[in-house]
Amino acid sequence: MVERERVLSWLAENVPDARLKHILRVEQTAVELAQHHGLDVERAAQAGLMHDLAKYFKPQRLLEMAEAEGLEIDPVEAAHPHLLHAPASAIVARDEFGIEDEEVLQAICDHTLGRPGMGLLSCVVFLADSLEPGRGENPELEALRQSSLQDLHQAVYLTCDYSLKYFLNTHRLIHPRTVLTRNWFLKRSHPTNSVITQGIEN
Numbered sequence: 001m002v003e004r005e006r007v008l009s010w011l012a013e014n015v016p017d018a019r020l021k022h023i024l025r026v027e028q029t030a031v032e033l034a035q036h037h038g039l040d041v042e043r044a045a046q047a048g049l050m051h052d053l054a055k056y057f058k059p060q061r062l063l064e065m066a067e068a069e070g071l072e073i074d075p076v077e078a079a080h081p082h083l084l085h086a087p088a089s090a091i092v093a094r095d096e097f098g099i100e101d102e103e104v105l106q107a108i109c110d111h112t113l114g115r116p117g118m119g120l121l122s123c124v125v126f127l128a129d130s131l132e133p134g135r136g137e138n139p140e141l142e143a144l145r146q147s148s149l150q151d152l153h154q155a156v157y158l159t160c161d162y163s164l165k166y167f168l169n170t171h172r173l174i175h176p177r178t179v180l181t182r183n184w185f186l187k188r189s190h191p192t193n194s195v196i197t198q199g200i201e202n
């Protein structure tokens with residue numbers, strides 16, 4: 001088990017204070033969600049604490065790490081290497097802190113874009129990152145927080161919808177994996193609803 005103190009002192013050197021506070025809120029939110037849903041609290045805390053290790057790495061460094069790891073780089077990642085901070089954080093967790101738990105590493109890797117079929121620990125960290133209290137208070141966020149307590153799968157696609165609306169409204173490039181994640185969890189949540197799963201034909 002990695003010493004939390006060692007991760008915290010590494011973070012203090014590598015991310016600004018405001019980000020450290022966000023990270024601690026993500027850790028706490030991930031713990032609460034894991035407790036609520038009967039998941040492994042220790043692993044949720046570990047992934048939450050380490051999800052943004054590489055958040056402040058420079059674009060060139062992120063690209064080099066992704067290439068060295070043999071990761072496929074999507075055109076949106078090539079345009080915005082910052083998106084690679086998620087897989088890069090998993091690499092740091094493994095190489096700097098010796099994390100070997102594949103589920104923890106995967107949850108760190110998928111915290112920004114999700115992934116179709118991702119496991120419940122990944123869902124918890126993905127949701128904790130988007131919904132931790134510092135993300136603000138508005139009726140939509142409050143509804144997402146409620147949803148995350150009721151049904152993790154539903155909360156994932158609703159949170160993707162929330163992010164996608166923001167990206168559309170602000171005219172940003174959208175990484176296709178957010179759409180794939182959203183569709184997978186939407187279908188998973190409504191398997192028999194043909195309007196949702198097949199589209200509206202008329």
Ligand SMILES: Nc1ncnc2c1ncn2[C@@H]1O[C@H](COP(=O)(O)OP(=O)(O)O)[C@@H](O)[C@H]1O
Nearest residue numbers: 076082083111112113167172173174175176178
């Ligand atoms: N699906 C996506 N497509 C394009 N950009 C995205 C997508 N998801 C997140 N981003 C962008 O990537 C950056 C990192 O996202 P995130 O890890 O959620 O950041 P933060 O924790 O700083 O809010 C942000 O600048 C965000 O706008």
